[in-house]
Amino acid sequence: xxxxxxxxxxxxxxxxxxxxxxxxxxxxxxxxxxxxxxxxxxxxxxxxxxxxxxxxxxxxxxxxxxxxxxxxxxxxxxxxxxxxxxxxxxxxxxxxxxxxxxxxxxxxxxxxxxxxxxxxxxxxxxxxxxxxxxxxxxxxxxxxxxxxxxxxxxxxxxxxxxxxxxxxxxxxxxxxxxxxxxxxxxxxxxxxxxxxxxxxxxxxxxxxxxxxxxxxxxxxxxxxxxxxxxxxxxxxxxxxxxxx
Amino acid sequence: xxxxxxxxxxxxxxxxxxxxxxxxxxxxxxxxxxxxxxxxxxxxxxxxxxxxxxxxxxxxxxxxxxxxxxxxxxxxxxxxxxxxxxxxxxxxxxxxxxxxxxxxxxxxxxxxxxxxxxxxxxxxxxxxxxxxxxxxxxxxxxxxxxxxxxxxxxxxxxxxxxxxxxxxxxxxxxxxxxxxxxxxxxxxxxxxxxxxxxxxxxxxxxxxxxxxxxxxxxxxxxxxxxxxxxxxxxxxxxxxxxxxxxxxxxxxxxxxxxxxxxxxxxxxxxxxxxxxxxxxxxxxxxxxxxxxxxxxxxxxxxxxxxxxxxxxxxxxxxxxxxxxxxxxxxxxxxxxxxxxxxxxxxxxxxxxxxxxxxxxxxxxxxxxxx
Numbered sequence: 001x002x003x004x005x006x007x008x009x010x011x012x013x014x015x016x017x018x019x020x021x022x023x024x025x026x027x028x029x030x031x032x033x034x035x036x037x038x039x040x041x042x043x044x045x046x047x048x049x050x051x052x053x054x055x056x057x058x059x060x061x062x063x064x065x066x067x068x069x070x071x072x073x074x075x076x077x078x079x080x081x082x083x084x085x086x087x088x089x090x091x092x093x094x095x096x097x098x099x100x101x102x103x104x105x106x107x108x109x110x111x112x113x114x115x116x117x118x119x120x121x122x123x124x125x126x127x128x129x130x131x132x133x134x135x136x137x138x139x140x141x142x143x144x145x146x147x148x149x150x151x152x153x154x155x156x157x158x159x160x161x162x163x164x165x166x167x168x169x170x171x172x173x174x175x176x177x178x179x180x181x182x183x184x185x186x187x188x189x190x191x192x193x194x195x196x197x198x199x200x201x202x203x204x205x206x207x208x209x210x211x212x213x214x215x216x217x218x219x220x221x222x223x224x225x226x227x228x229x230x231x232x233x234x235x236x237x238x239x240x241x242x243x244x
Numbered sequence: 245x246x247x248x249x250x251x252x253x254x255x256x257x258x259x260x261x262x263x264x265x266x267x268x269x270x271x272x273x274x275x276x277x278x279x280x281x282x283x284x285x286x287x288x289x290x291x292x293x294x295x296x297x298x299x300x301x302x303x304x305x306x307x308x309x310x311x312x313x314x315x316x317x318x319x320x321x322x323x324x325x326x327x328x329x330x331x332x333x334x335x336x337x338x339x340x341x342x343x344x345x346x347x348x349x350x351x352x353x354x355x356x357x358x359x360x361x362x363x364x365x366x367x368x369x370x371x372x373x374x375x376x377x378x379x380x381x382x383x384x385x386x387x388x389x390x391x392x393x394x395x396x397x398x399x400x401x402x403x404x405x406x407x408x409x410x411x412x413x414x415x416x417x418x419x420x421x422x423x424x425x426x427x428x429x430x431x432x433x434x435x436x437x438x439x440x441x442x443x444x445x446x447x448x449x450x451x452x453x454x455x456x457x458x459x460x461x462x463x464x465x466x467x468x469x470x471x472x473x474x475x476x477x478x479x480x481x482x483x484x485x486x487x488x489x490x491x492x493x494x495x496x497x498x499x500x501x502x503x504x505x506x507x508x509x510x511x512x513x514x515x516x517x518x519x520x521x522x523x524x525x526x527x528x529x530x531x532x533x534x535x536x537x538x539x540x541x542x543x544x545x546x547x548x549x550x551x552x553x554x555x556x557x558x559x560x561x562x563x564x565x566x567x568x569x570x571x572x573x574x575x576x577x578x579x580x581x582x583x584x585x586x587x588x589x590x591x592x593x594x595x596x597x598x599x600x601x602x603x604x605x606x607x608x609x610x611x612x613x614x
Contacts, residue, residue: 220573226606227580233608237573
């Protein structure tokens with residue numbers, strides 16, 4: 001199978017490591033510094049983005065900085081991408097076209113991840129996404145995330161410990177499993193769901209707003225449009241710190 | 245693929261042969277094959293008087309007749325004939341080996357002209373665009389005439405084929421609307437750009453030879469009758485004082501309060517201040533017996549409008565059902581038209597089950613804890 005790998009890297013400060021293995025297309029990223037602009041286009045089967053050689057299980061790549069711009073396109077099946085990313089005021093565009101891809105991203109795992117803007121476009125089936133943002137003690141504010149999913153049997157687990165979040169999700173496909181957590185003040189979630197046999201869990205847990213200021217009313221908004229023959233949807237809006 | 249290439253090559257050859265065999269210049273798009281009386285071609289602001297001569301025609305030529313007639317045959321054998329005192333601008337004609345890329349565009353600006361699409365199939369009919377000052381004509385394998393007066397009013401008539409059957413279809417449209425002519429001698433009159441073409445009428449007792457500028461002076465009776473009928477309808481629709489039947493006035497008999505149906509409830513009617521944060525759960529009556537039909541939804545546990553117990557606002561939006569609640573957080577759920585659902589809600593102020601069409605196809609749990 002022909003494989004195509006093209007990367008454009010602009011405006012790198014500090015350090016950045018890139019390597020390609022011989023068996024699969026593998027991009028290893030270990031980066032620290034600001035104003036990185038990273039474009040990755042991966043086409044093919046079994047591509048990987050992370051830190052190590054993935055001989056057993058993948059290790060998280062390291063990306064630390066602010067004002068970063070990521071634009072990653074993956075076309076193909078069984079691709080893997082691992083976090084964590086620690087990034088402030090950054091823009092992340094991620095699109096995959098293919099099946100059985102895995103994304104395990106932990107954004108702001110050990111540092112702040114404020115003022116981020118994410119755009120995910122997923123086309124394919126049986127993809128798994130585990131994306132976490134923010135952690136207790138690390139600031140994660142003003143997030144704007146958009147997701148367009150076209151495909152079936154995808155599993156999304158999105159946990160965002162962040163305040164002042166705006167999510168817009170557009171899901172089309174059957175048998176998708178969607179689990180979201182918005183944990184902190186001033187949350188907004190808009191979901192347009194088209195598809196049968198879906199399983200949706202939406203959790204909003206209130207908290208403090210940006211800078212610890214009182215949150216404006218309403219503190220939490222869920223806007224859900226459903227077109228489905230059957231779906232199970234669980235919505236939790238809580239002041240307590242336990243989600244479903 | 246090979247067959248496609250062969251066909252394409254053959255088409256190229258045909259076009260080339262046509263061009264060479266006819267002996268026309270490279271930029272010629274056809275020939276004047278008949279010319280009687282006074283006629284001229286306006287080319288690059290130069291008037292070429294025909295005086296019976298037959299010359300090639302080129303792109304952007306304007307064909308005009310005085311007291312005479314003219315017949316132009318294009319490379320694809322399409323024919324354009326002009327009767328007396330007529331004008332046609334040949335706006336754009338392009339022949340490509342691929343007919344879908346070929347194009348023909350002409351403007352019939354004055355008088356009576358007849359157009360018969362080409363037999364060689366060098367241009368897809370969809371790419372033939374004929375315009376008059378007030379209408380646009382789309383062609384589907386067709387022979388038709390247009391008669392245009394000084395004001396741009398256009399009479400369009402679909403002609404029969406050699407067997408007397410309709411020669412195809414033409415679609416006449418403008419900013420006011422669209423009419424399709426399907427029958428032999430079906431006609432429509434277009435009086436202005438923003439007024440719809442008249443409904444189709446069939447003209448009886450004519451032949452193509454009888455269609456000329458006399459129709460400007462005296463349109464066919466069928467067309468005149470149709471115009472009068474539509475003008476009368478238009479006048480009736482204007483709601484003028486003379487159209488009011490005061491005997492039918494019964495507005496005072498209406499009870500506006502009684503007729504104020506909750507079904508009128510929409511998103512703008514949501515009163516955010518009407519929510520009650522202190523509902524006593526013990527006072528909540530069992531609402532499972534409530535039943536309401538709203539659009540394609542048979543609702544139980546909730547009714548249209550604002551529901552004081554559950555604090556849900558319920559209304560239709562484009563046929564979809566919206567359930568909106570704003571207490572300690574906004575939850576807005578829209579179920580597509582006809583969706584079957586069960587909404588199980590637990591909040592500090594209300595617990596209950598709402599169903600649409602008594603089904604659990606879509607099962608929604610809301611757990612709101614403060």
